[in-house]
Amino acid sequence: MAEKAFGAIELGGTKTFVMIAKDKTNIYSRKIFPTLSPNQTISDITNFFKDETNSLDLELASIGIGSFGPLDLDPESKTFGYITSTPKEGWQFTNLKGKIEESLQIPAAIDTDVNASALGEFRSLLKQDIDSFVYITIGTGIGGGFIINRELVHGLVHPEFGHIRIPHNKRMDPFPGICPYHRDCFEGLASGPALEERWHMTAEMLPKEHMAWELEADYISLALMNLICTVSPQKIILGGGVMHQLHLFKKIYQKTQRYLNNYIKSKYLDEQIRDLIMPPKLKDNSGIFGALHLAIDTNK
Amino acid sequence: MAEKAFGAIELGGTKTFVMIAKDKTNIYSRKIFPTLSPNQTISDITNFFKDETNSLDLELASIGIGSFGPLDLDPESKTFGYITSTPKEGWQFTNLKGKIEESLQIPAAIDTDVNASALGEFRSLLKQDIDSFVYITIGTGIGGGFIINRELVHGLVHPEFGHIRIPHNKRMDPFPGICPYHRDCFEGLASGPALEERWHMTAEMLPKEHMAWELEADYISLALMNLICTVSPQKIILGGGVMHQLHLFKKIYQKTQRYLNNYIKSKYLDEQIRDLIMPPKLKDNSGIFGALHLAIDTNK
Numbered sequence: 325m326a327e328k329a330f331g332a333i334e335l336g337g338t339k340t341f342v343m344i345a346k347d348k349t350n351i352y353s354r355k356i357f358p359t360l361s362p363n364q365t366i367s368d369i370t371n372f373f374k375d376e377t378n379s380l381d382l383e384l385a386s387i388g389i390g391s392f393g394p395l396d397l398d399p400e401s402k403t404f405g406y407i408t409s410t411p412k413e414g415w416q417f418t419n420l421k422g423k424i425e426e427s428l429q430i431p432a433a434i435d436t437d438v439n440a441s442a443l444g445e446f447r448s449l450l451k452q453d454i455d456s457f458v459y460i461t462i463g464t465g466i467g468g469g470f471i472i473n474r475e476l477v478h479g480l481v482h483p484e485f486g487h488i489r490i491p492h493n494k495r496m497d498p499f500p501g502i503c504p505y506h507r508d509c510f511e512g513l514a515s516g517p518a519l520e521e522r523w524h525m526t527a528e529m530l531p532k533e534h535m536a537w538e539l540e541a542d543y544i545s546l547a548l549m550n551l552i553c554t555v556s557p558q559k560i561i562l563g564g565g566v567m568h569q570l571h572l573f574k575k576i577y578q579k580t581q582r583y584l585n586n587y588i589k590s591k592y593l594d595e596q597i598r599d600l601i602m603p604p605k606l607k608d609n610s611g612i613f614g615a616l617h618l619a620i621d622t623n624k
Numbered sequence: 625m626a627e628k629a630f631g632a633i634e635l636g637g638t639k640t641f642v643m644i645a646k647d648k649t650n651i652y653s654r655k656i657f658p659t660l661s662p663n664q665t666i667s668d669i670t671n672f673f674k675d676e677t678n679s680l681d682l683e684l685a686s687i688g689i690g691s692f693g694p695l696d697l698d699p700e701s702k703t704f705g706y707i708t709s710t711p712k713e714g715w716q717f718t719n720l721k722g723k724i725e726e727s728l729q730i731p732a733a734i735d736t737d738v739n740a741s742a743l744g745e746f747r748s749l750l751k752q753d754i755d756s757f758v759y760i761t762i763g764t765g766i767g768g769g770f771i772i773n774r775e776l777v778h779g780l781v782h783p784e785f786g787h788i789r790i791p792h793n794k795r796m797d798p799f800p801g802i803c804p805y806h807r808d809c810f811e812g813l814a815s816g817p818a819l820e821e822r823w824h825m826t827a828e829m830l831p832k833e834h835m836a837w838e839l840e841a842d843y844i845s846l847a848l849m850n851l852i853c854t855v856s857p858q859k860i861i862l863g864g865g866v867m868h869q870l871h872l873f874k875k876i877y878q879k880t881q882r883y884l885n886n887y888i889k890s891k892y893l894d895e896q897i898r899d900l901i902m903p904p905k906l907k908d909n910s911g912i913f914g915a916l917h918l919a920i921d922t923n924k
Contacts, residue, residue: 394889409889456779470855475773479756479856480900481888488850489791489883505887550788554854555770556779583789587805588781589694589709600780 326383330623331373331428332615334440335391335420337412337464340365341612342372344382347620348447348613352380362418370427387432388618390440390611391420397435397478405434433618437461437611439476441604442469444614445561448605454558458551459610460485462544463564466511472555486511490546497522497539514543516566527566540566541575548576548601549583552593563604576601630923631673631687631728632915634740635720637712637764640665641912642672644682647920648747648913652680662718670727687732688918690740690911691720697735697778705734733918737761737911739776741904742769744914745861748905754858758851759910760785762844763864766811772855786811790846797822797839814843816866827866840866841875848876848901849883852893863904876901 329352334341336359343354353376359365377384394410396403405421421434435443442459449457457471468485470477477483492501492508499522503512512518520526523536530536544562551557562576577597584593592600604610629652634641636659643654653676659665677684694710696703705721721734735743742759749757757771768785770777777783792801792808799822803812812818820826823836830836844862851857862876877897884893892900904910 456777468854472777472779472855473773473775477756477772477855479772480852480858480892481856481890483856484853484888486853487887488853489846491789491791505885506883546789550850551854552780553784553787554768554851555772555777556781556783558780583806585805587787588784590781592780 326377326381328385329377329382330616330619331384331387331430332612332619333369333387333389333391333424334437334611334615335359335365335369335389336437336611337392340369342369343612343616344373344376344380344384345616348616352376352382354612361414362420366420366423366427370424373428384428384430386430386619386622387424387428388440388615388620388622389421389424389432389434390437390615390618391434393436393482395420395434395436395482397482405432431622433622435476435614435618436467436469436482438467438469439482440469440612440614440618441563441610442471442561442614443476443617444606444610444612445563445604446471447617448613449559456555456557457559457561458555458557459561459563459604460547460551461564462514462562462566463516466515466564468551470555485547485551486515488547488550490543490550510543510547514540514547514566516564519566527569532569532571537569537572537575541572541579544572545576545579545583548580552580552584552588556588558592558600560601561604561610562601563608563610567603570603573598573601573603626677626681626683628685629677629682630916630919631684631730632912632919633669633687633689633691633724634737634911634915635659635665635689635691636737636911637692640669642669643912643916644673644676644680644684645916648916652676652682654912661714662720666718666720666723666727670724673728684728684730686730686919686922687724687728688740688915688920688922689721689724689732689734690737690915690918691734693736693782695720695734695736695782697782705732731922733922735776735914735918736767736769736782738767738769739782740769740912740914740918741863741910742771742861742914743776743917744906744910744912745863745904746771747917748913749859756855756857757859757861758855758857759861759863759904760847760851761864762814762862762866763816766815766864768851770855785847785851786815788847788850790843790850810843810847814840814847814866816864819866827869832869832871837869837872837875841872841879844872844876845879845883848880852880852884852888856888858892858900860901861904861910862901863908863910867903870903873898873901873903 332343466486501508501512766786801808801812
């Protein structure tokens, strides 16, 4: 009899990761391919699972999907599990969950890419006594995945943390911001594309000593101050392409403390801030492992 | 045999409410007195409960306390249930929960005043299918109580929503803000005392047509935008003294929509925003009823 396993999908704007595993330490197969049209990519995904389970003699119990959005995550909605009004060409109103379930004939769980990353990182913690946990990605876009009271946060639509408004000193930084909806929201000022448009260099090309990083750390710290004042997280993970610049962390620690100005008293906002705000433990695998946990959780 | 009832305490900076009830519709006794020194006020509280339970032949099963803070709410801490570094004279490091339990010899549950208010309003909802709910008070101070995934949010310390940073256009509003820690944070710009210091009039004295209210609605809307982008609440209650100015709501609806600029699609951010952002149903009784629920919940 075929052995039981789980499928995981991380659907990104440019790349798609797929994985088959029994649990987070027993991985049978994984693959990365480019994200193309919905038809092409969904058949790449389902063919991977069909071929691999066949040749490895495995049976999938369920699939977990972490996807770019916006997604309809309201189980009562007729378009539950769809990618909705995305700017990504061809992907508007794609029935992602439904098409995968139909093709593979197994149940799928779906959540946002940042929620999947949050879940992946949360479950990789050694101490599990944390009930308020946030994963922020700062890359092509900015987004946040929240676990509060030990569950992922969905709410009315889904959190869109990249679009919070923060102080923008236009004399110091006359760059108007690039968000098509809000101009100088957090994402409009501090995403990878904002950095590139402001400085005419990609994040990887900007030297460590460039003043770009002072400003970048400043905006990230203002956003973290707001995050801390709003949900008082016990752990904040900063991932995404821009955060590959690990030298940013030291600046962020100093500036976040300066902005909070000792108002909230905790050792984790003082000498142990390194234990509060951290890079992802799973590096660029937070999302795909989170998707695996989504799959496993549907079988509990 | 004495009938079973619950005690509720709302300890405010200037006034203290106490109540004895069986549930939210069966109230036996209630009283308001000024908040004086810790010794005086704690004995006023405990004497009320002793005298009233005696004369009404009731037995208290437990007490719920909603209190000003900051509070230590970490059950593992040695100072759990204390008021900690408050600016309120004489109240620093007062063992509020412990002293009340000792005097009355019954268990007490304690939470912040805004969390108690959030709980009071949340439990007064007719539809209980909401799992992400926020109560904001805008008065002498600004604070937020959060219920996410159907539980009150505590986190690392407790949320301090009044201290988030929002854009402050100093050309339009040169007022520097009054927060002693952050100057022009949300509370520094938009609390009752900030209004009073900026315009040399209290909120009640400022006429409806005064430009103060445009500016006030502007800051509140920026904070609501951040709140919506961070936790995507299904219901936001705006209470506190400043929000007694009910004409503010219409301005807040318009400005919040303008700031969000149709980025997040939901009927509750569009034509039904009146059902998302509302005044408190229990008016100024949210906190004391929330404290009652804290008491009842400890017996479940």
